[in-house]
Amino acid sequence: MRCHLSILGGNEEARHSQPLFRRTGSEPQTEHTLTSSGVRSRLRQVEGSPALSRGKECACVCWCARARVCVRHARSSAECRPSVSVRVPSPAPAHAAALGASQNGADHHMPVWCFNGPPGSRVAASTPNSARSAGLLGPPGQVLGAMAPQWEEDALMTPGELEGLKLLATGKVRDIYDVDAESLLIVSSDRISAFDVIMLNGVAGKGKILTQLTTFWLAHLEGLGIIRHHLITADVDAMPAPIQAHSNLLRGRSMLVKKLKMLPVEAVVRGYIAGSGWDDYMRTGMICGHTLPKGMELSQKLPHPLFTPSTKADLGEHDENITASEAAAVIGADLAKLVEDKSIALYKAIAEYSAPRGILLADTKMEFGLDPSGEMILGDECFTPDCSRYWPSDGYATGREQDSFDKQFVRNYLTSIAFDKKTPLRLPDDVARKTIDKYVQIFRILTGKEPEL
Secondary structure (H helix, E strand, C coil): CCCCCCCCCCCCCCCCCCCCCECCCCCCCEEEEEECHHHEEEEEECCCCCCEEEECCCCCCCEECCCCEEHHHHHHCCCCCCCCEECCECCCHHHHHHCCCCEECCEEECCEEEECCCCCCECCCCCCHHHHHCCCCCCCCCECCCCCCEEECCEEEECCCCCCCEEEEECCCEEEEECCCCEEEEEECCCCEECCEECCCCCCCHHHHHHHHHHHHHHHHHCCCCCCECEEECCHHHCCHHHHCCHHHHCCCEEEEECCEECCEEEEEEEECCHHHHHHHHHHCEECCEECCCCCCCCCEEEEEEECCEECCCCCCCCCECCHHHHHHHHCHHHHHHHHHHHHHHHHHHHHHHHHHCEEEEEEEEEEEECCCCCEEEECCCCCCCCEEEEECCCCCCCCCCCCCCCHHHHHHHHHCCCCCCCCCCCCHHHHHHHHHHHHHHHHHHHCCCCCC
8 A cells, every 4th residue: 555654543653753845945844744642733834835725535537546636636726736735544533533634434534735835845855765665755856846656555546747757748548758859758557447537546557567568569560560660668777867767666667659740540440349339330330431241249250350440539538430531531541541551450460469379359449650751650559458359269259248358347347337438436446456367367368478567
C-alpha cells in the first residue's frame, strides 16, 4: 500500500513527525506535520504563507483514491492550481472524530488540505524517505505546484509532471512528455479504460506489460520489413539524463520514441466479428461500410480481414467507427489506402505468429504518423491486450462470447452490471486481479518470457 503518511492506532505513535512540505528561499513557508501526541494534525503557517483551503472528495476520472489528489482539478481549476492535496487515513473512528473528519461507514479520513500557493514550492530535504521512496513526493527540490506521481494501492495512476520533462498530453492510459526536438517519452500508466471511460482505480503492473509487449512486437516486426516504427529505446538507462533521473518510476513502462505527426484516424483491423463490429452487423448487415454475408454468428471468422477505421476522440469522448471512404476524406485517399494496406499486413503477420501458439487475434487497433520526411511510421502501442482481442483457439466456438486474454474481461463485467458507459467507477479487486492475470498469461504465451513487473 502506498500513502503519503502512516498513522498507527492504539498506543502507537505517528510514524512521521517531520515537515512534509516546506517552501525554500524567498517563498513563504508552509509545513504539514503529524505529531505523536494524540495522533493529531498540526498546520503551522509562517508569515506570508498562502491560505489553506479544505477540499472535498472528487468523483471525476482523475481522482486518485490512495493519494487523495484530483489530477484534473489540480491542473485546470483556478482555485486549485497549482496545488497539492494530502489526505491521510485514520485507523479508528475515535481518531477521525478527534481530527474533525466526517465519518462515512468504515472509511475514516482526515480532511483534505490543498496548498494553493504560487509555483516554486519545493519538497524539504527533511521529508520522510519512506514517502519519497513510495514515489509520492519525489526528491528534495521537486516543485510542489507540479503534480507528483499518483498511486492507487500499487497501481500507478499518473506519473505526474516530472522535473526536467514537459508534460504534453495525458490520454486514457499513456502520458506523453517532450524530451527534445526529435523525441518524446511515452509512459504507460496502470489506468484502465473501457468504453472510453477511465476507471477510478487501476490495474497494478498493466502499464509495464503494455510497454514490454509493444517493444516485443516492434522487435519482431523489424525483421519482416513491413513498416518502420517510432521506437528509439525502451531502456531507461540508455535514455537522456532527465529521464534517467526518474528511472525508478519509469523503468519497464516507458518508451523513448521519434516525434511524428499522428494521423487523426485509428486503423482497426478485424479478422472475426465481435464487439462494436457485431453491433454494426446486427443493425445494418455491414461493418464500417463492408457488406457481409447474411446469417453470420457472433465471433465467426470473417471471409478476409477487414479495415474498419475509427475516429480518434478527445479524452472522455467516444471513438466512432467510420468507413474507409470517410477516412480518406480526413487524411487523403492515397494515405488512407497506405494505412489500410499496412494495417492489414501487420494484422496478418501477428495473427500468423499467434496461431501456432494457440491464440486467435480477433481484431486490433493501430496508429500511424508521419515523420519529418513524410514517411508513414507505426506509432503508439501495438498488439497489446489493451488494443487487441486475443482468444484461445482451444474452446473457440461461434455464436457466443469467447474467453479472452484482454480488456474484454473488464467490458464483460461492466456490461453485466449495466454500466452506463459514461460514469467512472471503481472495479472490484477481483476484477482487477483477474485482469492482470490475463495480461500476464497472454504475455507469457506470446513472448515465452515473464514480464518484468
